[in-house]
Amino acid sequence: QVQLVQSGAEVKKPGASVKVSCKASGYTFSIYDFNWVRQATGQGLEWMGWMNPISGDTGYAQKFQGRVTMTSNTPLTTAYMELSSLRSDDTAVYFCTRAERGGGIDYWGPGSLVTVSS
Amino acid sequence: QSVLTQPPSASGTPGQRVTISCSGSSSNFGSNHAHWYQQLTETAPKLLIYRDNQRPSGVPDRFSGSKSGTSASLAITGLRSEDEADYYCAVWDDSLSGWVFGGGTKLTVL
Numbered sequence: 001q002v003q004l005v006q007s008g009a010e011v012k013k014p015g016a017s018v019k020v021s022c023k024a025s026g027y028t029f030s031i032y033d034f035n036w037v038r039q040a041t042g043q044g045l046e047w048m049g050w051m052n053p054i055s056g057d058t059g060y061a062q063k064f065q066g067r068v069t070m071t072s073n074t075p076l077t078t079a080y081m082e083l084s085s086l087r088s089d090d091t092a093v094y095f096c097t098r099a100e101r102g103g104g105i106d107y108w109g110p111g112s113l114v115t116v117s118s
Numbered sequence: 119q120s121v122l123t124q125p126p127s128a129s130g131t132p133g134q135r136v137t138i139s140c141s142g143s144s145s146n147f148g149s150n151h152a153h154w155y156q157q158l159t160e161t162a163p164k165l166l167i168y169r170d171n172q173r174p175s176g177v178p179d180r181f182s183g184s185k186s187g188t189s190a191s192l193a194i195t196g197l198r199s200e201d202e203a204d205y206y207c208a209v210w211d212d213s214l215s216g217w218v219f220g221g222g223t224k225l226t227v228l
Binding site: 035037044045046047049050059061062095103104105106107108109110111 | 120151153155161162163164165168169174206208210214215216217218219220221222
């Protein structure tokens with residue numbers, strides 16, 4: 001079965017960077033894109049960007065341009081999302097998701113809580 | 119402010135039918151499919167409806183979706199207590215070149 005296993009919770013200081021990992025299994029890694037979505041406590045879902053894990057092509061939401069980097073390690077079937085210059089309003093749960101090309105987001109990881117606090 | 123507009127709340131009694139609307143624009147629903155997600159408390163969202171009206175295996179047929187013009191709707195019939203959750207619509211937006219989500223609708227089963 002499809003599984004997306006994410007790294008654990010992180011606490012970071014303002015200005016620091018965080019890198020969240022997402023280990024995929026149970027499907028052919030190469031034929032789906034990853035999308036990252038975040039959710040602040042009590043708030044809605046916010047799309048951050050997508051990545052083709054084979055070509056390395058990416059597309060980022062304008063809000064995160066220049067601060068987010070999405071990468072992958074194909075042999076490890078793992079995707080990564082790094083967010084830099086963290087601010088307190090980046091405190092959120094970050095979800096790794098799988099998306100069918102030309103289709104929609106179908107599977108979600110459990111989420112990784114990132115807390116930004118001095 | 120979300121690109122897609124959903125009512126913040128909805129409610130119904132067990133057995134009732136409820137609908138949740140999602141309003142967008144020509145740059146998203148005009149040429150792309152609507153998807154719906156259910157998020158139970160303290161869990162990750164789960165795909166409920168894809169490509170406007172398709173149900174993944176395991177999703178009860180009490181859930182159905184539709185799309186017309188620049189809006190989409192989710193209908194739940196035979197409401198059950200376990201349907202109490204947050205529901206989000208999503209669609210690819212051609213102008214933004216990215217996914218957009220509705221603000222979410224909190225469904226309460228009275």
